[in-house]
Amino acid sequence: MRWSQTFIPTMKETPAEAEIISHKLLLRAGLVRRLTGGLYTFLPLGLRALRKVENIVREEMNRAGALEVFMPALQPPDIWARSGRLETAKEVLFHVKDRAQKEWVLGPTHEEVITTLVADEFNSYRQLPVNFYQIQTKFRDEIRPRFGLMRAKEFIMKDAYSFDADDESANASYQRMYDAYARIFKRCGLRAIPVQADTGVMGGAHSHEFMVPAETGENEVVYCESGDYAANIEKATSQGPAATTPSDDCGPAEKFETPGVKTIEDLAKSFDVAAERQIKTLIYIAEDKPVIVLLRGDDQLEEAKLGGVLGTATFRTAGDAEIVKVLGAKPGSLGAVGIEGIPVYADEVLRGGSGMVTGANDDDHHLRNVNVERDIVVSEWANLRKVQACELCIETGQPLKIRRAIEVGHVFKLGTKYSEALGATFLDENGKSLPSIMGCYGIGVTRTLQAVIEQCHDESGVIWPTSVAPYEVCITALDVEPESKVMKLANRLYDELQAKGVDVILDDRPARPGIKFKDSELAGFPLRIGIGERSLAKGSVEIKPRVGEMILCSPDEALGQALDWLEANQVG
RNA sequence: CGGAGCGUGGCGCAGUUUGGUAGCGCGCCAGUUUUGGGAACUGGAAGUCGCAGGUUCGAAUCCUGUCGCUCCGACCA
Numbered sequence: 258m259r260w261s262q263t264f265i266p267t268m269k270e271t272p273a274e275a276e277i278i279s280h281k282l283l284l285r286a287g288l289v290r291r292l293t294g295g296l297y298t299f300l301p302l303g304l305r306a307l308r309k310v311e312n313i314v315r316e317e318m319n320r321a322g323a324l325e326v327f328m329p330a331l332q333p334p335d336i337w338a339r340s341g342r343l344e345t346a347k348e349v350l351f352h353v354k355d356r357a358q359k360e361w362v363l364g365p366t367h368e369e370v371i372t373t374l375v376a377d378e379f380n381s382y383r384q385l386p387v388n389f390y391q392i393q394t395k396f397r398d399e400i401r402p403r404f405g406l407m408r409a410k411e412f413i414m415k416d417a418y419s420f421d422a423d424d425e426s427a428n429a430s431y432q433r434m435y436d437a438y439a440r441i442f443k444r445c446g447l448r449a450i451p452v453q454a455d456t457g458v459m460g461g462a463h464s465h466e467f468m469v470p471a472e473t474g475e476n477e478v479v480y481c482e483s484g485d486y487a488a489n490i491e492k493a494t495s496q497g498p499a500a501t502t503p504s505d506d507c508g509p510a511e512k513f514e515t516p517g518v519k520t521i522e523d524l525a526k527s528f529d530v531a532a533e534r535q536i537k538t539l540i541y542i543a544e545d546k547p548v549i550v551l552l553r554g555d556d557q558l559e560e561a562k563l564g565g566v567l568g569t570a571t572f573r574t575a576g577d578a579e580i581v582k583v584l585g586a587k588p589g590s591l592g593a594v595g596i597e598g599i600p601v602y603a604d605e606v607l608r609g610g611s612g613m614v615t616g617a618n619d620d621d622h623h624l625r626n627v628n629v630e631r632d633i634v635v636s637e638w639a640n641l642r643k644v645q646a647c648e649l650c651i652e653t654g655q656p657l658k659i660r661r662a663i664e665v666g667h668v669f670k671l672g673t674k675y676s677e678a679l680g681a682t683f684l685d686e687n688g689k690s691l692p693s694i695m696g697c698y699g700i701g702v703t704r705t706l707q708a709v710i711e712q713c714h715d716e717s718g719v720i721w722p723t724s725v726a727p728y729e730v731c732i733t734a735l736d737v738e739p740e741s742k743v744m745k746l747a748n749r750l751y752d753e754l755q756a757k758g759v760d761v762i763l764d765d766r767p768a769r770p771g772i773k774f775k776d777s778e779l780a781g782f783p784l785r786i787g788i789g790e791r792s793l794a795k796g797s798v799e800i801k802p803r804v805g806e807m808i809l810c811s812p813d814e815a816l817g818q819a820l821d822w823l824e825a826n827q828v829g
Numbered sequence: 830c831g832g833a834g835c836g837u838g839g840c841g842c843a844g845u846u847u848g849g850u851a852g853c854g855c856g857c858c859a860g861u862u863u864u865g866g867g868a869a870c871u872g873g874a875a876g877u878c879g880c881a882g883g884u885u886c887g888a889a890u891c892c893u894g895u896c897g898c899u900c901c902g903a904c905c906a
Contacts (some may be wrong), residue, residue: 266839267867268840268841268855268856269840269855269856269867270840270841270854270855270856271841272840272841273835273840273841273842273898273899274899275899276896276899276900291898293897293898294897294898294899318847400830400903403899403900427865437905519906520905520906521905521906526874537905537906538882538906539904539905539906540906552905556905557904558904558905559904559906560904563904573903574903574904574906577906579906580906587905587906588906590906591906616906643904732864735864735865768867769863769864769865769866769867770839770864770865770866771865771866771867771868772867773866773868774865774866774867775866775867776867778866787865789865790865791865792865
């Protein structure tokens with residue numbers, strides 16, 4: 258491609274809409290333009306990079322034996338009703354109406370569609386296993402789109418769905434996808450770490466997320482430096498908090514006045530009660546009914562864990578008025594001592610706790626000498642606390658670390674939830690009808706593209722890995738007169754590189770050298786071949802990797818040098 | 830949904846407090862001089878100041894409403 262013939266609107270200044278570096282560079286390098294919040298147009302350069310990511314995904318999915326299909330984005334709501342997700346996923350579902358006022362939904366994902374297909378077409382264990390995938394636009398009514406392509410209302414996702422006849426086979430399907438994902442991200446030049454992931458309300462199933470470490474990521478990952486343990490914070494566990502829970506011999510619980518005390522910290526400060534000696538009492542409304550959650554004072558609730566215990570994603574913190582109605586006191590003086598008829602979920606860390614302090618359900622009063630198991634009717638003990646940095650790893654005993662990351666992929670063992678709901682059954686060798694065992698596997702393609710930029714850039718611009726670069730080589734011609742020596746050589750090299758199958762762009766714009774150099778660095782092409790009168794007079798052209806030292810060589814050596822460099826800098 | 834902020838040529842911004850001829854930088858067009866790291870000079874084009882009402886002799890500026898965008902929050906009692 259000749260630069261003058263394409264459209265690469267680079268920008269010296271950063272548009273106000275961008276906050277994080279990758280978003281800024283997407284705009285500045287002329288890769289995308291925003292239509293409105295959460296909706297972007299891919300420009301020629303951005304589209305080329307996107308296609309390269311897609312093709313890597315496609316090649317690896319094919320290599321893993323998955324079959325490419327293409328499903329409708331517009332879907333009938335009844336299949337969503339059948340799986341139950343018309344209700345449980347209603348927040349993210351876009352609804353549209355046709356001219357007859359019939360309702361449709363825009364697919365945020367495609368379990369219902371693919372399972373319907375398999376239910377119709379697959380009847381025998383002899384046809385299994387099978388794994389279908391597609392690369393398609395998804396629609397999600399995100400609560401708040403942000404960071405450019407990172408969280409958008411419309412985005413491109415690769416989603417795959419496996420169907421197996423038995424557990425062993427399903428595990429093999431899962432492992433094949435897991436391995437394919439590792440290869441995909443590696444080939445994209447991304448450092449993506451697989452971590453154990455929360456499985457939400459489905460519970461029990463096996464799941465990993467592929468995380469790209471980044472300060473701007475929206476997820477938190479707990480990991481052990483040994484590499485033996487890594488988990489999403491929603492799922493992570495540890496050997497427990499550093500401080501042990503008090504288990505003092507104590508007399509009966511006793512009420513005392515605590516005027517003005519509203520927080521754990523207040524109580525610690527004013528009454529010298531360490532946070533680990535306190536019981537934190539939270540009130541949630543789960544499917545319209547109140548529940549009490551107990552944690553130790555120095556712990557924080559991990560809501561994903563609560564969701565797993567409650568078995569529903571429909572829950573929220575109670576408002577002050579609701580709290581007063583349930584416990585008769587305002588936040589700051591809440592406790593579960595003597596409470597009956599309301600489910601109490603207590604964190605395991607509180608087990609055996611004695612000599613504890615908690616709210617008395619009477620404003621400005623607390624109880625001391627609380628023995629948790631003696632004084633509180635606990636409906637269910639559970640792991641509800643959020644792991645904190647420096648707690649010890651359950652695998653290695655080493656201190657855990659926490660860092661932010663971008664989720665680029667997710668592999669999930671689904672089980673039979675959808676196959677049962679949508680009738681995807683098959684006959685086994687005994688003639689018995691069984692639901693097939695499913696797995697689903699997603700990669701955020703557009704997000705992966707932006708994650709590459711987030712991870713690969715410097716102050717001058719993007720630094721594309723050769724595998725996903727829109728063009729691998731940029732020939733910068735500093736004299737664009739058609740008959741000039743410079744331009745003739747540039748044209749020759751351009752043709753030769755193309756003939757070798759290299760993606761090359763020739764900057765033939767009649768612009769000043771500074772602009773061309775800055776633009777090629779901003780756009781992030783891995784290799785620049787600089788041809789100018791000055792160096793050509795000395796018999797040399799410049800081979801300049803985006804990162805690394807410039808190599809001078811003769812015009813005749815340039816092609817070989819460039820090819821050698823590309824060969825040596827392949828990714829994955 | 831709650832809170833905060835912002836909407837002024839393509840982009841980045843000033844002007845709004847205190848109403849009185851719509852400005853600056855970048856970019857764009859033309860010309861001259863430049864010519865290896867985002868050139869200089871001269872001359873241009875381009876804006877119903879988000880939109881709709883209202884107040885006023887007069888509104889980018891004040892009032893009301895509305896739309897859009899950005900950020901934070903929607904665990905920690």
